[in-house]
Amino acid sequence: MKIAFGADHAGFHLKNHLVSLVRSLGHEVEDFGTFSESSVDYPDFAVLVAEAVETCRSERGVLICGSGVGMSIAANRFSGVRAVLALTEAQARLARGHNDANVLCLGARLSGVVLAEDAVRAFLSTAFEGGRHVPRVAKLSSCGVAAARPDTLPPSRSK
Known part of the structure; x- marks a missing residue:
């Protein structure tokens, strides 16, 4: 499965960690950045990932900012994108199974690495029911x- 990733400066380190995890799980990754800790505007990266999902260039997307809220608001403006803020494995699993969510939004300032890993694994492994x-x-x-x-x-x- 091809997964599009994007993050602002607050999500930079978590994004890099999760990109490595997703690749190790055998998925193809398109990383839209950001590529440094320099301050950037989260909507710019939400647009890139949402467009990739909207046009089916990527099957799913993962967006990371400080809270995950701004990314989810921006991504949900795109047709066919169902972006969810899921800070736990259970939220991610239910969002996929019940809502056919195709973009996972995470808050780097709200969840640690282990919770984020669990959410991403659930998001990628759960089928729509x-x-x-x-x-x-x-x-x-x-x-x-x-x-x-x-x-x-x-x-x-x-x-």
């Missing part, structure tokens, strides 16, 4: 469309 989750995931693609068109909202949300 399908079944009852398929229509739910399909609805994610129309969330913005429904918000723009009140006639498509469920009765409880329409005015």
Whole structure:
């Protein structure tokens, strides 16, 4: 599987560690940087990874910033990208199994190396369960469309 990686300065060291881990697990990696501890803007790297996943150049992505929040906000602006902030193995496993998440966001300042390794392993090894989750995931693609068109909202949300 091809995995796209990106990080800002806060995630630089953790990214490098996780890139090595993912390669050792037999996956191909495309590392979009950053390549130093110099201060950079996290959206620049979220865009590169999200575009790689959106266009299917990479099957999945991993983004790392200080909290993981900014990366997930930026990545989720791309069609077909389902980015999740998962700081534990259980969150990563459920995000893959139930939500078909394709971008994992990590907070370098919030989780240690071992927790991040566990989350990445779970994210890469867990398959989407399908079944009852398929229509739910399909609805994610129309969330913005429904918000723009009140006639498509469920009765409880329409005015």
